[in-house]
Amino acid sequence: MKPDYVKPLDRRHGRVELSQGAGGRAMMQLIGEVFARALGNEYLNQGDDGARLPAPGGRIVIATDAHVVSPLFFPGGDIGCLAVHGTLNDVAVMGATPLYLAASFILEEGFPLADLIRIVDSMATAAREAGVPVVTGDTKVVEAGKADGVFITTTGVGSLREDVDLSGAHARPGDGVLLSGPIGDHGMAIMSLREGLAFDAPIVSDTAALHGLVKTLLDAVPTIRCLRDPTRGGLASTLNEISRQSGVGMVIEEAAIPVRPAVAAACELLGLDPLNVACEGRLVVICPPEQEAAALAALSAHPLGREAALVGRVQADPACFVQMRTRFGGRRHVDWLSGEQLPRIC
Amino acid sequence: MKPDYVKPLDRRHGRVELSQGAGGRAMMQLIGEVFARALGNEYLNQGDDGARLPAPGGRIVIATDAHVVSPLFFPGGDIGCLAVHGTLNDVAVMGATPLYLAASFILEEGFPLADLIRIVDSMATAAREAGVPVVTGDTKVVEAGKADGVFITTTGVGSLREDVDLSGAHARPGDGVLLSGPIGDHGMAIMSLREGLAFDAPIVSDTAALHGLVKTLLDAVPTIRCLRDPTRGGLASTLNEISRQSGVGMVIEEAAIPVRPAVAAACELLGLDPLNVACEGRLVVICPPEQEAAALAALSAHPLGREAALVGRVQADPACFVQMRTRFGGRRHVDWLSGEQLPRIC
Numbered sequence: 001m002k003p004d005y006v007k008p009l010d011r012r013h014g015r016v017e018l019s020q021g022a023g024g025r026a027m028m029q030l031i032g033e034v035f036a037r038a039l040g041n042e043y044l045n046q047g048d049d050g051a052r053l054p055a056p057g058g059r060i061v062i063a064t065d066a067h068v069v070s071p072l073f074f075p076g077g078d079i080g081c082l083a084v085h086g087t088l089n090d091v092a093v094m095g096a097t098p099l100y101l102a103a104s105f106i107l108e109e110g111f112p113l114a115d116l117i118r119i120v121d122s123m124a125t126a127a128r129e130a131g132v133p134v135v136t137g138d139t140k141v142v143e144a145g146k147a148d149g150v151f152i153t154t155t156g157v158g159s160l161r162e163d164v165d166l167s168g169a170h171a172r173p174g175d176g177v178l179l180s181g182p183i184g185d186h187g188m189a190i191m192s193l194r195e196g197l198a199f200d201a202p203i204v205s206d207t208a209a210l211h212g213l214v215k216t217l218l219d220a221v222p223t224i225r226c227l228r229d230p231t232r233g234g235l236a237s238t239l240n241e242i243s244r245q246s247g248v249g250m251v252i253e254e255a256a257i258p259v260r261p262a263v264a265a266a267c268e269l270l271g272l273d274p275l276n277v278a279c280e281g282r283l284v285v286i287c288p289p290e291q292e293a294a295a296l297a298a299l300s301a302h303p304l305g306r307e308a309a310l311v312g313r314v315q316a317d318p319a320c321f322v323q324m325r326t327r328f329g330g331r332r333h334v335d336w337l338s339g340e341q342l343p344r345i346c
Numbered sequence: 347m348k349p350d351y352v353k354p355l356d357r358r359h360g361r362v363e364l365s366q367g368a369g370g371r372a373m374m375q376l377i378g379e380v381f382a383r384a385l386g387n388e389y390l391n392q393g394d395d396g397a398r399l400p401a402p403g404g405r406i407v408i409a410t411d412a413h414v415v416s417p418l419f420f421p422g423g424d425i426g427c428l429a430v431h432g433t434l435n436d437v438a439v440m441g442a443t444p445l446y447l448a449a450s451f452i453l454e455e456g457f458p459l460a461d462l463i464r465i466v467d468s469m470a471t472a473a474r475e476a477g478v479p480v481v482t483g484d485t486k487v488v489e490a491g492k493a494d495g496v497f498i499t500t501t502g503v504g505s506l507r508e509d510v511d512l513s514g515a516h517a518r519p520g521d522g523v524l525l526s527g528p529i530g531d532h533g534m535a536i537m538s539l540r541e542g543l544a545f546d547a548p549i550v551s552d553t554a555a556l557h558g559l560v561k562t563l564l565d566a567v568p569t570i571r572c573l574r575d576p577t578r579g580g581l582a583s584t585l586n587e588i589s590r591q592s593g594v595g596m597v598i599e600e601a602a603i604p605v606r607p608a609v610a611a612a613c614e615l616l617g618l619d620p621l622n623v624a625c626e627g628r629l630v631v632i633c634p635p636e637q638e639a640a641a642l643a644a645l646s647a648h649p650l651g652r653e654a655a656l657v658g659r660v661q662a663d664p665a666c667f668v669q670m671r672t673r674f675g676g677r678r679h680v681d682w683l684s685g686e687q688l689p690r691i692c
Contacts, residue, residue, distance in 0.1 A: 023579025023624070024683030028587075047591060048514055049436040049574065050409030052506060056402075063396030064448035064501055066486045090395040102410035104499040106452070138499075140412045142690060148492040153450040153484075153499035155410055160398060168394055228395065233369025241374075245393060278369070337370030344488060 009033050014113035021107065021141025034117055035105075035137060038124040043100070043135035051135035056099055059160040063090035066153045070344040072119065075189050076205030077280075079152055080122035085209045085280060086231065086346060087154040088130055092211035093227040093283070095166040095218065096158030101127060103154050104138040108147040119150060130209040132156070163222045168245035170225040176292040177250060177312035180213060180283035180305040181206065182258040183235050187277035187345050188266045195270060203262050208281030213304045217285065220298035226286040229279065231346055233337040236275040238284050239312075239322045240336045249317025252334065254326045256311045275324075276337045278345045286314065355379050360459035367453065367487030380463055381451075381483060384470040389446070389481035397481035402445055405506040409436035412499045416690040418465065421535050422551030423626075425498055426468035431555045431626055432577065432692060433500040434476055438557035439573040439629070441512040441564060442504030447473060449500050450484040454493040465496060476555040478502070509568045514591035516571040522638040523596060523658035526559060526629035526651040527552065528604040529581050533623035533691050534612045541616060549608050554627030559650045563631065566644035572632040575625065577692055579683040582621040584630050585658075585668045586682045595663025598680065600672045602657045621670075622683045624691045632660065 009029060019026040036044060043051040067083040077085075084101065091098040103123070107116065127134050185206040192203050210229060218224060226246075230238040235257070239250055259267075259274045267274050281304060287295045292310060299305030322334040355375060365372040382390060389397040413429040423431075430447065437444040449469065453462065473480050531552040538549050556575060564570060572592075576584040581603070585596055605613075605620045613620050627650060633641045638656060645651030668680040 018689045019684070021578075022683055022688055023577065023583050024622075025681075026684065027579070028682070046513070048440060050407045050440045050442075050502070050504075052440060053406050053408060055405050059401050060399050060406075060503070061396045062399060062446060062448050062482050062501075062503060064450045064482055064499070065484045066450040066452050066499065068452060068486045068488050070488075070492075094394060094396045094398060096396070100408060102408050102501050104410045104412040104501075106412050106414060106497055106499075136408050136410055138411045140414045140690075142414050142416075142494060145491070146416075146494040147497075148488060151452055151493075151497065153410070153412065153452075153501075155408070155448050155450075155499075155501035156396070157406070157408060157503060158396075166394075167392070231369065232367075233373070237369050276370075335371075336374070337368055338365070338372070342368060343364045344486075 011117055012114055016107045016109055016111040016113060016116060016141055018109050018141050021139055031139060034120055038120045039134045041133040043133060053100060053135060056159040058162055061091050061094040061096035061158045061160050063087055064153060064155040065090060066151060067346060068151050068344050069346050070148060071193055072149055074193055074205055075202040077207040078119055078122050079150060080119035081126035082207050082280060082346060083152040083154045084123055084126035084130060085207050087156040088132060089210045089229045091156040091158040092214040093229055095164040096160045098132045098156050098158040098211050100135045100157045101132055101154055102136045103134050103152060106147055106151040107141045108149055109141055109144040111149050164218050166224060166226050168226050168242045171242050171246035171248050171286045171314045173248055173314050173316040174289050175225055175314040176287045176289055176310050177252060178285040178287055178295055179309055179311045180299050181307040182260050183279050183282060184259060184263040184274040184277035186280040187342060188263045190345055191270060192266050197266055197269065199262050203266060206279055206281035208304055210281060210283055213283060213302045216302045217295060217298045221291045221295045223291055224285060224287050228284045230282060230284055231278045231280060234276040234278055236334050237336050242286060243320040243322055247320060249315050249320055250312055250322045251315055252312030252324050254324050256309055258307050258309055275334060280346060357463060358460055362453045362455055362457040362459060362462060362487055364455050364487050367485055377485060380466055384466045385480045387479040389479060399446060399481060402505040404508055407437050407440040407442035407504045407506050409433055410499060410501040411436060412497060413692060414497050414690050415692050416494060417539055418495055420539055420551055421548040423553040424465055424468050425496060426465035427472035428553050428626060428692060429498040429500045430469055430472035430476060431553050433502040434478060435556045435575040437502040437504040438560040439575055441510040442506045444478045444502050444504040444557050446481045446503045447478055447500055448482045449480050449498060452493055452497040453487045454495050455487055455490045457495050507564065510564050512570060512572050514572055514588045517588050517592035517594050517632045517660045519594055519660055519662040520635050521571055521660040522633045522635055522656050523598060524631040524633055524641055525655055525657045526645050527653040528606045529625050529628060530605060530609040530620040530623035532626040533688060534609045536691050537616060538612050543612055543615065545608050549612060552625055552627035554650055556627060556629055559629060559648045562648045563641060563644045567637045567641045569637055570631060570633055574630045576628060576630055577624045577626060580622040580624055582680050583682050588632060589666040589668055593666060595661050595666055596658055596668045597661055598658030598670050600670050602655055604653050604655055621680060626692065
């Protein structure tokens, strides 16, 4: 479908216009030249109000995530690839193989087209690398001042493996708590940029699609109890969520939790606790004790899990407390994130 | 999952806070007391990063839509029910039975909680009436001034009927163009409110879930070529889209197109063409000529199709023009909407 355009898009100096969200000719042009051009595939190209897709087979998983990260571009990524990774990871940690993505854009009038194209291209690259097509989408434009550049909601649909049964409610006393790599990289990449912190080498977001790592892990250890990606609220909130859902407590070891020196330094400077800082490419794994070694080996063998570590253990605790044994041998309560210290991190 | 709240939500006078999007305790509270309370069902209540769902069986359809309508509340509905109807309709016009909805909210800091609750409750009512649960969701909060109250993206997943094959590319010369009811009600309900037009009786949005009407129609006439809901860009853009996709032209009859007198009057006042004004509860049906009578009868027998009419006919035209025979016997070209005359209508 190729309407006769009034004028060609200025891909370099143009800006998003309200008419590009109004359902007519200008919208068809934006969709064709920016979105379909980068993201096109047999499903998206159907050009109907939704996408017709082959049967996924078995139970399905649906996850949705709005992405409002600020700034839109950051070391290691941008809102485009983040919107792909974030939702794929939500599907993957359910034990599902992501099959399809839907993408909905809210654009602010006046947003530079060149930036939009960069974001959509990054999204296309991330989707291609992940092997998951964007099959349908939507674009709305709001007046200047009524949004903040670009917001992207992605929804993922996946096919659930029959041999696994993962849930935040499945943690049992004695289970190991594993982490696939250092925490806080994504959050501190964003915060350092916002706060203008300068380091010799910038902190780089860990944003990545985890479904390959999850597959490697579940192929090796299908009896995993629970998987999560510790995004907003960080490791602290993720562990508290699982503890609540399962009605158990946990003890984690500060010395065992990998944190990069630059992330630790930036947290120190900004008065943040790395336990509260978002990751976008890390996995929390709750695993029966007899499978810990196998799970750790599987994680470590994958490029995204090289720094995997056993960081704690589930224990019986009707109060569902998460505690941390500190480097100095003390114990402290690890609470949910309670303030608004890290808005718009993803 | 019920974290110990710091303070109870003030459902009457409270406002959305940044902390309610930060992944911690305050977010769990908002999700529990506002979203899960209204929308809760066995899937949403799983409380994991996504929803695990039974196999849909057969091919699936996915559709996604961002909703940025302004104002948020209007005669006949609000952004909450609109976000349910809009996406269900996109799934339905593909010939699919909607099964599941995902909902993602972008909230502006300071937005009144009472309004949010009203919106979520309206969403819950619309989902319940449609028989389609909201199975998973997401909430983000951005700083005051960085959004406009509430934006909602919904994504629908449906199961595709095996006996139908609908596409905008299937229209053939000779086919009838049917409309399920009057056009422009939704768009003019919004525009009248924005422009402060006063009528004896306000124009009421036609927002409605169409999957029941679609089922009735397809049960009676499975050989329908194409269904669309003429939202943004109105009937004019919808017919132009289908014409382009199918490589055909169309002639519609002005006298046959139902437009309510108040809608016509408001359009006149604001210099708008009803053909460009969005509907949110109307169906465009392209149908083989020998099935027109049966299709019209099926539509008319349903409460949402009582005012259905045959409004035009597909014809061979390599230029893919949509033309209208006017009340006075002339002909005019019906073009795509080309300006930004109707931003944020849905």
